[in-house]
Amino acid sequence: MSNADRQHDLVVWGATGVAGRLVAEYLTEQYTPDTLSLAIGGRNEDRLQAVESDLVDRNDEWGSLPIVIGDATEPETLREMARGTRVVCTTVGPYTKYGTPLVEACVEAGTEYCDLTGEVNWTREIVDEYHDAAVDADTRIVHSCGFDSVPADLGTLLAQSFAMEEFGAPCSRARIYVESGSGGVSGGTLASAAELFEAASNDPEVRKVLGNPYSLAPPGEREGVDPGEQRLPRKDPLRSSWTAPSPMAPVNERVVRRSNALLDYPWGRGFRCTEVIPTGPGLGGAATAGLISGGLGLFTLALSFGPTRSALKRFVFPDPGEGPSEEQMEAGHFRVRVRGQGTTDDGPFTVDAVVGTDRDPGYGATARMLGESAMCLVQDDTDSPLSGGVLTPASAIGEPLAERLQTVGFTASASVANEDGES
Known part of the structure; x- marks a missing residue:
């Protein structure tokens, strides 16, 4: 037609x-x-x-x-x-x-x-x-x-395009930092998360997909050098900060890797990407990273078991179609930084791309x-x-x-x- x-x-x-x-x-x-x-x-x-x-x-x-x-x-x-x-x-x-x-x-x-x-x-x-x-x-x-996965995916593309223009070479790795964010979580988003965990608990093929960092790559290309998302607090290799796992990393990292594959690997087959939440330097940063990691781990554990998952859906999660108030949405904001690092004959280089706005990330x-x-x-x-x-x-x-x-x-x-x- x-x-x-x-x-x-x-x-x-x-x-x-x-x-x-x-x-x-x-x-x-x-x-x-x-x-x-x-x-x-x-x-x-x-x-x-x-x-x-x-x-x-x-x-x-x-x-x-x-x-x-x-x-x-x-x-x-x-x-x-x-x-x-x-x-x-x-x-x-x-x-x-x-x-x-x-x-x-x-x-x-x-x-x-x-x-x-x-x-x-x-x-x-x-x-x-x-x-x-x-x-x-x-x-x-x-x-x-949406917030999954435009900031990470588009930010990586912007960093890579800038690196090619400025240095004539792509970044061999990218660190995606969710630097700030404020907003509400919808019933639909939480329902999707519960659906994902339910599918994983019932289907070993789904568990394989979730366990493979390259699961969204084209058939025949679903393996590579990237080990997948960070799961524990770590000192960051590209900035003086501790970092915690990002709850969106399992989605966003795979989307970025699929982009690289679909575009015929302009960033190289050895390209690595990791999404994290920076928490600051020193003991304070380490403690915050530990708290975020622990909270995310407990939430993941609760969604992994049928009884606790059902209880969350029934008593805690808002219904699908419900969301934050107008005040929450108007007060929201986010900033995602993609830091890319690569090397030329003249030595290493580092570039940044920033995607953000003063609106609730999940809605406005x-x-x-x-x-x-x-x-x-x-x-x-x-x-x-x-x-x-x-x-x-x-x-x-x-x-x-x-x-x-x-x-x-x-x-x-x-x-x-x-x-x-x-x-």
Whole structure:
């Protein structure tokens, strides 16, 4: 089906949830009906009509927004929706439970797709099942376009591009530092985490995927020199600080390695990357790293066992679709630094890339990251050599995403680190 035959440029799927609604709000604030044919979609027509009414009240320039109804349990409704739009932007998770029929519908219809998933096991399933078909269809299926994993993936790309321009060589390793962050955690995010641990407890193949640092690499290339995520407090090799494990490392590191592989290893097959949380120097830094590591370990342990996992879901986690308050979102912020190190004939070099903004990372910032990823697909605003496949933000879109984010309040830039290792 040609794009001229489609009613919409973009459908925000899951617009009645917190994340989906924020994406729709952002797009209707940032763009106009003259530049974007936008629709909202989901399975509950009454709730979608309420969202549509609120969006139009906020910005009457839109007049009205088309509503698309569908259900993951009724694949034909998803196929009909996919045939009617150029791009689907979905926030409906857990993706392991609800995501596959929509991906299949998009590949069949030649419809571009982007999402927020951090579910490594599901991403691997989609890679194995649909990558070749998406390549044949010249259709981009782009996972992890929110806080997982745009800052790490795009930041690494910016650092590597700058290193090539400045020094004529790529960085052989990158350290991804989650330097600061404040914001709420959604019920949907926690439900996805619980779904992942449940799958791992029941399926040895899922455990293999989660245990392999290269599990998202193309088939036949799922091994390498990188040992995987840091699990204990450590003194950092590139800066004078202790570090703790990052809870997002199991996702973000694999996404970055997949980017390198999909782009045909411009950073080398020996490239290593690690994501951590810096906690400062000295005894204070070591103690903080120990506390974070211990807390993350206890949380992981609790999710690993059925009874405690069920108790957390029932009594502690917010329901899917629930999220932080407006005040929490407005007070949020994040900054991720990617420090790359490489060597030329003239000696070693160190570069930094920083991605961040003064918005809640999981909501206000993610709405912009996902929304602008979708717009890059709508407007074919990419510098990628890849026209189809199951891709990552860096491999599908590249630096145009950084340029777009800069225009909406993000820092997304690279520089040379100074002599003491700070940029």
